[in-house]
Amino acid sequence: xxxxxxxxxxxxxxxxxxxxxxxxxxxxxxxxxxxxxxxxxxxxxxxxxxxxxxxxxxxxxxxxxxxxxxxxxxxxxxxxxxxxxxxxxxxxxxxxxxxxxxxxxxxxxxxxxxxxxxxxxxxxxxxxxxxxxxxxxxxxxxxxxxxxxxxxxxxxxxxxxxxxxxxxxxxxxxxxxxxxxxxxxxxxxxxxxxxxxxxxxxxxxxxxxxxxxxxxxxxxxxxxxxxxxxxxxxxxxxxxxxxxxxxxxxxxxxxxxxxxxxxxxxxxxxxxxxxxxxxxxxxxxxxxxxxxxxxxxxxxxxxxxxxxxxxxxxxxxxxxxxxxxxxx
Amino acid sequence: xxxxxxxxxxxxxxxxxxxxxxxxxxxxxxxxxxxxxxxxxxxxxxxxxxxxxxxxxxxxxxxxxxxxxxxxxxxxxxxxxxxxxxxxxxxxxxxxxxx
Numbered sequence: 001x002x003x004x005x006x007x008x009x010x011x012x013x014x015x016x017x018x019x020x021x022x023x024x025x026x027x028x029x030x031x032x033x034x035x036x037x038x039x040x041x042x043x044x045x046x047x048x049x050x051x052x053x054x055x056x057x058x059x060x061x062x063x064x065x066x067x068x069x070x071x072x073x074x075x076x077x078x079x080x081x082x083x084x085x086x087x088x089x090x091x092x093x094x095x096x097x098x099x100x101x102x103x104x105x106x107x108x109x110x111x112x113x114x115x116x117x118x119x120x121x122x123x124x125x126x127x128x129x130x131x132x133x134x135x136x137x138x139x140x141x142x143x144x145x146x147x148x149x150x151x152x153x154x155x156x157x158x159x160x161x162x163x164x165x166x167x168x169x170x171x172x173x174x175x176x177x178x179x180x181x182x183x184x185x186x187x188x189x190x191x192x193x194x195x196x197x198x199x200x201x202x203x204x205x206x207x208x209x210x211x212x213x214x215x216x217x218x219x220x221x222x223x224x225x226x227x228x229x230x231x232x233x234x235x236x237x238x239x240x241x242x243x244x245x246x247x248x249x250x251x252x253x254x255x256x257x258x259x260x261x262x263x264x265x266x267x268x269x270x271x272x273x274x275x276x277x278x279x280x281x282x283x284x285x286x287x288x289x290x291x292x293x294x295x296x297x298x299x300x301x302x303x304x305x306x307x308x309x310x311x312x313x314x315x316x317x318x319x320x321x322x323x324x325x326x327x328x
Numbered sequence: 329x330x331x332x333x334x335x336x337x338x339x340x341x342x343x344x345x346x347x348x349x350x351x352x353x354x355x356x357x358x359x360x361x362x363x364x365x366x367x368x369x370x371x372x373x374x375x376x377x378x379x380x381x382x383x384x385x386x387x388x389x390x391x392x393x394x395x396x397x398x399x400x401x402x403x404x405x406x407x408x409x410x411x412x413x414x415x416x417x418x419x420x421x422x423x424x425x426x427x
Contacts, residue, residue: 018378024330031329038337045344045364054356061360064341068367071334077374077386080393084370087393092363092400099404100356103417119351126347133339137372138332145331146381156386163387175394182398189405192412 018076018152024145030074037067058096065089076148079157219245232257334375341368353418355407359400366396 019027026034040063047060065088072081152159164172197203209215219234219242233256234245246256341364348361370389377385411417 024379026329026331034329034333034337038333041337042340042344045341048357048360048364049344049348049351051357054354057357057360061364064364065367068371071371072374075334075374075378077377077389080370080374080386080389083390083393087397088363088367092397095400095404096356096360099408102408103356103411122347122350125350126343129346130340130343133343134336137335137339142332142379145379148378148381148383151381151383156383159383160386160390163383164390168387168391171391175391178395178398182401186401186405189402189409 018074018148020145020147020149022144024143024147033070033074037070041067054100055097058093058100061096062089062093065093076152076156078155079160214244221245221247229257231255331375331379335372338368338372338375341365341371355410355417355419356404358419359403359407362403363396363400366392 021027044060044063044067048057048064051057051060065084069081069084069089072078072084148156205215221230221234222232222245230247231250232246233241233243236242243251250256345361345364345368348364349358352358352361370392373385373389373392377383377389407417
C-alpha cells in the first residue's frame with residue numbers, strides 16, 4: 001500500500017460516526033441526534049396510524065425513512081444509510097405515491113367497523129406488542145457494546161462488500177433472481193388484455209365519415225354585417241336559416257334568435273322588398289329596434305343593410321325610397 | 329446514552345406499524361405499515377450489528393431492503409389490479425370468495 005493511501009483519512013469518518021466510549025456508550029452528539037429524531041419518528045409513525053389522507057401518511061413514512069438513514073449513518077452503517085435513502089425514499093415511497101395518484105388521492109379511509117370491536121382489539125394488541133417488545137429488548141443485558149470501529153476497516157462499504165460478495169454471494173444471486181421475478185410479476189399482474197380493437201385517429205375519422213354525420217366543424221353562427229351574435233343562425237345562400245349553426249346550449253335553452261325573422265328579412269331584400277315596400281314586417285320600427293340601432297336613425301339602418309343590398313334588389317333607387325318610407 | 333435506546337425505538341416503531349396493519353382499511357396505508365415494520369427491523373439489525381461489532385447484521389438488513397423492494401412492486405401491482413376490478417382500495421371490500 002502506498003504511503004499516500006495510508007495518510008489519507010479513509011477511516012476517519014466511519015470511526016467518528018459510530019464511535020463508542022469504553023463503557024459502550026454513544027457520544028453526546030449522537031445522543032442529541034437520537035433524542036431529536038427519535039420522538040419525531042414516533043410522531044410521524046403515529047401520523048401514519050391516524051392520518052385520514054393516504055398522501056399525508058406517505059409523507060410521514062418518507063420522513064421516518066430519511067430519519068432512519070440519519071440514524072444508520074450515525075451508527076456507522078454509511079452504506080445502509082445511502083441505500084436507505086436511494087431504495088426506500090427514492091424508489092419504494094415514490095412507487096407508493098404513484099399508486100396513490102393512480103388509485104385516487106382523495107379516497108379517504110372509511111371509519112365504519114365491519115368487524116365489531118376490531119378497533120379496540122387492534123389497539124390493545126398493538127399496545128401489548130409494543131410493551132412486550134420494548135420490555136424484552138430494553139431489559140435484556142447485552143454487555144458493553146463493541147462498536148464497529150474494528151469491523152469497519154478500511155471503510156464500511158468495503159467491509160460490507162466483502163461480506164456480501166464473499167460469504168453471502170449465493171444469497172446475492174438469489175436476490176437478483178427474486179428482483180427479476182418481481183418485476184415480471186408486476187408486469188403480468190398489471191397487464192390487461194385488450195377486448196376491443198384499438199381505435200386510433202384514422203379509425204375514428206373513417207367511422208365518422210361512414211356514419212353520415214357532420215365530418216367537419218359546424219358552421220359559425222351570425223349573419224355577417226347584419227347581426228353576428230351567437231344566437232343568430234347563419235343563413236344558407238338561398239336565405240334559409242341553418243339551425244345547426246347556433247350553439248346547442250342556446251338551442252336547448254330556447255335562447256336563439258328567431259330564424260324566420262331574419263330569413264323573412266332576407267326574403268324581402270331578395271324580392272326587392274325595400275324598393276317595393278312589400279315586406280312581411282308590420283312596421284319598420286320593429287326591425288330597427290331589433291337591430292339595436294336608434295329608432296329614428298336611418299343612417300344606422302342603411303349602413304347595416306349595405307352588403308345585403310348587393311343582391312338582386314340592389315338598384316340605386318332603393319336607399320332613396322327607403323328614406324322616403326322612413327320620412328312618412 | 330446506551331445503544332438500548334435504539335432497540336426500544338425500533339420496538340415502538342414496529343408496534344405502531346403492526347397497529348397500522350390491524351386498524352387501517354386502505355390497502356396502501358396497510359402496506360406502508362408493513363414497510364414501517366420492515367424498517368424498524370432494519371434499525372434493530374443495524375444496532376445489534378454495532379453492539380456485537382459484526383457486520384452480518386448490516387448485510388442482513390441490506391437483503392431485507394432488497395426483498396422489501398421486490399415485495400412492494402408485487403404488492404402494489406396487486407393493489408392496482410384489485411382497484412381496477414373493484415374500484416376500491418379498501419381491504420374490507422375484497423370479499424369476493426366469501427359467497
